[in-house]
Amino acid sequence: MSVDGFLQRLRSEGRIVVVGASLAGLRAAETLRAEGFTGTLTLIGDEPYEPYDRPPLSKQVLLGRASAEHTALPRRRAIDAEWRLGVPATGLDMAAKRVRLADGDEVPYDRLLIATGVRARPWPNEAEAGLDGVFVLRTRDDAVALQRRLAEEPRRVFVIGAGFTGSEIASACHERGLPVTVAERGDAPLVGALGGVVGRVAAELQREHGVDLRTGVMVTRLEGDSAGRVRAAHLSDGSEVEADVVVVSLGATRNTEWLAGSGLGAGPRGIACDAGCRAFDIRGIVTDDIFVAGDVARSPHPLFGYQFLSLEHWGNAVSQAEIAAHNMLSDSVDRRPHMWVPAFWSSQFGVSIKSVGVPSMGTEILIAQGALAERRFTGVYGYQGRVIGAVTFDQTRWLEFYQHLIETTAPFPPPFPTVDRRSDGQRPLPADFPDPSVPTHGPTVTLSGYSPADRRITFTPGRH
Amino acid sequence: MTQASLLRQIIDYSNRPNPYPLYAELRNTPVVREPDGAYVVSTYWEIESLLHDPRVSSDARNLSVPPTDDLSEPEAQSALPPSFIRLDPPEHDRLRRMANRSFGPPHSPRRINDMRGELAEIVTGLIDGIGDTSRFDLVDQFSYPFPVTVICRLLGVPREDEPRFRTWVDTLVTGLDPRRGDDEAERNRVSNEARTQLGMYLAGLVEERRKKPGDDMLSQLTTGTHGADGSMTTIEVITTSVLLLIAGHETTVNLITNGMLTLLRHPEVLQRLREDPAYSVPIVEELLRYEPPVQLLPNRTVLTDVDICGVTIPKGASLWLVVASGNRDPKRFSDPETFDPDRGDIQHLGFGSGIHSCFGAPLARLEAQLALSELARRLDNPRLLEDPPEYRQSAVLRGPRHLALACDGIRP
Numbered sequence: 002m003s004v005d006g007f008l009q010r011l012r013s014e015g016r017i018v019v020v021g022a023s024l025a026g027l028r029a030a031e032t033l034r035a036e037g038f039t040g041t042l043t044l045i046g047d048e049p050y051e052p053y054d055r056p057p058l059s060k061q062v063l064l065g066r067a068s069a070e071h072t073a074l075p076r077r078r079a080i081d082a083e084w085r086l087g088v089p090a091t092g093l094d095m096a097a098k099r100v101r102l103a104d105g106d107e108v109p110y111d112r113l114l115i116a117t118g119v120r121a122r123p124w125p126n127e128a129e130a131g132l133d134g135v136f137v138l139r140t141r142d143d144a145v146a147l148q149r150r151l152a153e154e155p156r157r158v159f160v161i162g163a164g165f166t167g168s169e170i171a172s173a174c175h176e177r178g179l180p181v182t183v184a185e186r187g188d189a190p191l192v193g194a195l196g197g198v199v200g201r202v203a204a205e206l207q208r209e210h211g212v213d214l215r216t217g218v219m220v221t222r223l224e225g226d227s228a229g230r231v232r233a234a235h236l237s238d239g240s241e242v243e244a245d246v247v248v249v250s251l252g253a254t255r256n257t258e259w260l261a262g263s264g265l266g267a268g269p270r271g272i273a274c275d276a277g278c279r280a281f282d283i284r285g286i287v288t289d290d291i292f293v294a295g296d297v298a299r300s301p302h303p304l305f306g307y308q309f310l311s312l313e314h315w316g317n318a319v320s321q322a323e324i325a326a327h328n329m330l331s332d333s334v335d336r337r338p339h340m341w342v343p344a345f346w347s348s349q350f351g352v353s354i355k356s357v358g359v360p361s362m363g364t365e366i367l368i369a370q371g372a373l374a375e376r377r378f379t380g381v382y383g384y385q386g387r388v389i390g391a392v393t394f395d396q397t398r399w400l401e402f403y404q405h406l407i408e409t410t411a412p413f414p415p416p417f418p419t420v421d422r423r424s425d426g427q428r429p430l431p432a433d434f435p436d437p438s439v440p441t442h443g444p445t446v447t448l449s450g451y452s453p454a455d456r457r458i459t460f461t462p463g464r465h
Numbered sequence: 466m467t468q469a470s471l472l473r474q475i476i477d478y479s480n481r482p483n484p485y486p487l488y489a490e491l492r493n494t495p496v497v498r499e500p501d502g503a504y505v506v507s508t509y510w511e512i513e514s515l516l517h518d519p520r521v522s523s524d525a526r527n528l529s530v531p532p533t534d535d536l537s538e539p540e541a542q543s544a545l546p547p548s549f550i551r552l553d554p555p556e557h558d559r560l561r562r563m564a565n566r567s568f569g570p571p572h573s574p575r576r577i578n579d580m581r582g583e584l585a586e587i588v589t590g591l592i593d594g595i596g597d598t599s600r601f602d603l604v605d606q607f608s609y610p611f612p613v614t615v616i617c618r619l620l621g622v623p624r625e626d627e628p629r630f631r632t633w634v635d636t637l638v639t640g641l642d643p644r645r646g647d648d649e650a651e652r653n654r655v656s657n658e659a660r661t662q663l664g665m666y667l668a669g670l671v672e673e674r675r676k677k678p679g680d681d682m683l684s685q686l687t688t689g690t691h692g693a694d695g696s697m698t699t700i701e702v703i704t705t706s707v708l709l710l711i712a713g714h715e716t717t718v719n720l721i722t723n724g725m726l727t728l729l730r731h732p733e734v735l736q737r738l739r740e741d742p743a744y745s746v747p748i749v750e751e752l753l754r755y756e757p758p759v760q761l762l763p764n765r766t767v768l769t770d771v772d773i774c775g776v777t778i779p780k781g782a783s784l785w786l787v788v789a790s791g792n793r794d795p796k797r798f799s800d801p802e803t804f805d806p807d808r809g810d811i812q813h814l815g816f817g818s819g820i821h822s823c824f825g826a827p828l829a830r831l832e833a834q835l836a837l838s839e840l841a842r843r844l845d846n847p848r849l850l851e852d853p854p855e856y857r858q859s860a861v862l863r864g865p866r867h868l869a870l871a872c873d874g875i876r877p
């Protein structure tokens with residue numbers, strides 16, 4: 002049978018299975034239908050809900066401004082799918098092309114898309130993690146539970162980890178008028194993602210809003226009372242903070258365990274795939290029928306030295322899903338690469354933070370516009386003489402320009418004047434990222450990997 | 466024919482009814498250098514990127530040729546300092562932020578939406594008052610009085626004073642017009658004079674509001690404090706309200722009139738709007754693409770040599786962005802010459818883009834949506850009596866001077 006004939010049959014009567022019924026899964030399903038797929042489409046999700054949006058969970062939902070039930074993702078089109086919600090996939094038989102489900106069912110596929118995302122990294126001590134009042138925030142249920150507890154006006158909230166999510170939680174607590182303490186192992190909030198120069202601005206921002214921010218410390222122990230409710234956190238500097246709510250915000254773990262033993266190149270750092278979203282098997286050979294998208298994927302990016310990027314970014318999940326869906330139905334010459342330039346947003350303490358590119362690769366930063374002291378600025382990150390990333394605090398409208406500099410590997414520091422250049426922007430500063438060998442949570446981008454021309458492209462398990 | 470004469474033709478009044486074929490020709494060369502050294506950019510992506518380019522300045526002080534040439538804009542030399550539309554960050558940002566506090570989110574998120582009822586009332590009153598339906602002028606009887614009434618209420622300017630400030634505003638808008646020849650110096654002098662007069666008039670109102678603040682923007686600008694930004698000086702309140710007063714009524718007039726003209730030329734769209742007022746939302750977006758009131762943004766400049774499309778725009782050169790042409794760029798929009806409110810994504814340049822994107826956009830949208838859906842609903846069998854209609858002078862703020870209509874009656 003010709004390849005053409007196969008694709009035609011796949012499009013009209015094939016079976017496509019999507020595991021992970023959230024942002025990437027939904028957008029992929031919609032794209033499949035938009036591109037004319039009329040076969041059977043199955044969406045498998047372990048959560049009992051139809052796809053919903055996560056960014057509001059740490060923002061509007063925690064503030065009580067939107068209810069978690071109303072975060073359902075808007076539908077771009079009807080997808081006429083068979084939904085298998087509330088049931089996790091537990092295994093993959095690559096040879097037989099079947100996905101195993103927890104309820105014992107098996108679902109056969111011609112093409113499979115894996116979009117299982119990540120989950121919150123739990124507090125490592127299980128007993129302490131199980132105390133009443135200890136939360137993580139990743140899902141709708143998490144948000145409902147935490148929101149409800151915040152509404153009971155706890156005397157103090159203790160947030161472990163000042164990455165984006167942790168900082169947003171602190172911001173929401175502050176806005177609700179709740180006393181909040183944040184403990185961060187690094188020197189400043191957001192330091193892993195944006196470096197020390199910007200991290201210090203974030204630290205000031207938190208402190209000025211009354212957050213009790215402790216940096217350079219680790220939480221050693223959570224203590225419960227006799228009723229099994231959390232009552233205090235103990236820190237590595239010997240101090241103790243009394244709190245009746247603790248939110249663990251230590252980054253995420255990829256949902257790949259269910260693929261163990263399947264032969265797919267899936268591990269703690271995600272599922273490696275090529276720029277066309279096709280997954281690698283453990284031998285480093287790209288598969289033809291298994292695709293990956295969203296937070297769980299790691300793919301090489303030509304703009305960043307073909308390094309494998311895994312991004313926990315909303316926009317990345319959407320665009321990767323669209324590319325994966327397109328490629329699932331296309332033969333090789335029509336496939337498209339996923340060349341999305343990483344972009345991320347956050348809002349906290351009334352400031353809108355956006356970044357493009359990969360700031361964490363930067364070694365230097367130039368405050369090209371605005372002023373750090375005003376917390377309204379554009380920072381440009383340089384790496385080996387080129388622009389590699391940019392971040393704005395309340396200056397979103399310039400970001401597109403800097404994205405273009407990144408895309409065209411423009412020289413760093415940019416050799417031209419701009420409007421609103423201030424004294425901060427007279428010369429680049431060291432970006433001040435923590436030593437990568439010292440783990441921090443919070444960076445939403447992790448870098449690793451090798452050139453595709455390099456035979457060592459086979460999947461290797463993570464460092465941590 | 467040379468490219469330079471293309472811009473002259475665009476500016477020439479005889480081409481006002483339909484400049485679009487000229488724009489199409491202009492786009493053959495996305496960046497054109499005029500004989501006097503100005504650079505004209507006419508394609509969508511190039512305009513869009515320049516609007517987001519921090520090397521592009523709106524501050525006339527950065528022009529290397531002082532703005533005394535025949536393309537100049539009067540504001541630059543007026544006795545009043547420039548308003549925020551003619552400033553760069555950080556001053557621009559600070560003033561715009563303060564103005565926005567009393568206008569839009571996050572501080573006044575509901576201000577515009579809350580005006581819905583009031584706007585609908587004004588619309589109803591104007592339509593009720595049309596009178597003789599065998600011939601009426603939509604501009605004089607509707608498109609002009611509607612936004613003027615709105616901006617007066619919003620700012621707190623007495624509506625009765627309209628005849629007074631109308632002369633000054635007319636003169637100012639004429640001064641905006643890039644014409645060549647005749648007595649430029651005289652024209653600038655007249656413009657500056659008008660701006661100063663308008664400023665003095667508003668200064669009087671500011672004085673009153675300081676003593677007795679009301680619920681209007683003028684009072685809020687005068688008496689408000691804006692956190693870290695502090696408060697506006699009297700001069701800043703005046704320049705800001707001159708800007709809002711002009712921008713708030715000179716653009717929407719054209720949007721509504723261009724809109725009705727376009728709908729009458731597309732009866733099937735008009736019919737759909739009559740049945741479904743919500744259709745006005747995509748209609749207005751498509752209008753902003755297809756017949757934008759602001760056709761070109763003159764007199765920006767660059768702080769350094771900027772390469773675009775293989776052309777180097779030298780530092781200090783005058784830069785003209787022909788947004789109406791960008792809006793019909795076939796590289797950006799499929800079938801760009803067709804008016805199609807159902808097109809998928811309408812990310813037009815009708816409100817500009819970037820930090821100077823139209824401050825009044827939410828109000829303009831709402832006004833136009835209400836106006837067009839009500840006109841569609843209430844005018845019985847409306848007809849154009851002249852097509853094309855008589856246009857206003859301005860090539861920058863393009864729109865009909867009059868729009869003669871007839872209809873069989875006014876529905877309740």
Ligand SMILES: Cc1cc2nc3c(=O)[nH]c(=O)nc-3n(C[C@H](O)[C@H](O)[C@H](O)COP(=O)(O)OP(=O)(O)OC[C@H]3O[C@@H](n4cnc5c(N)ncnc54)[C@H](O)[C@@H]3O)c2cc1C
Binds near residue numbers: 020047315348
């Ligand atoms: C609180 C919060 C705030 C955020 N804020 C921002 C922000 O401001 N900006 C931004 O760019 N991004 C933000 N993000 C990140 C963004 O939400 C993610 O990038 C996006 O959700 C990724 O989509 P995904 O579909 O790849 O993964 P997910 O949304 O994680 O979805 C994966 C789904 O697969 C399910 N699943 C896992 N394993 C299995 C299995 N074995 N079988 C069946 N189903 C399974 C999971 O339960 C989940 O429903 C935020 C995330 C969170 C949690």
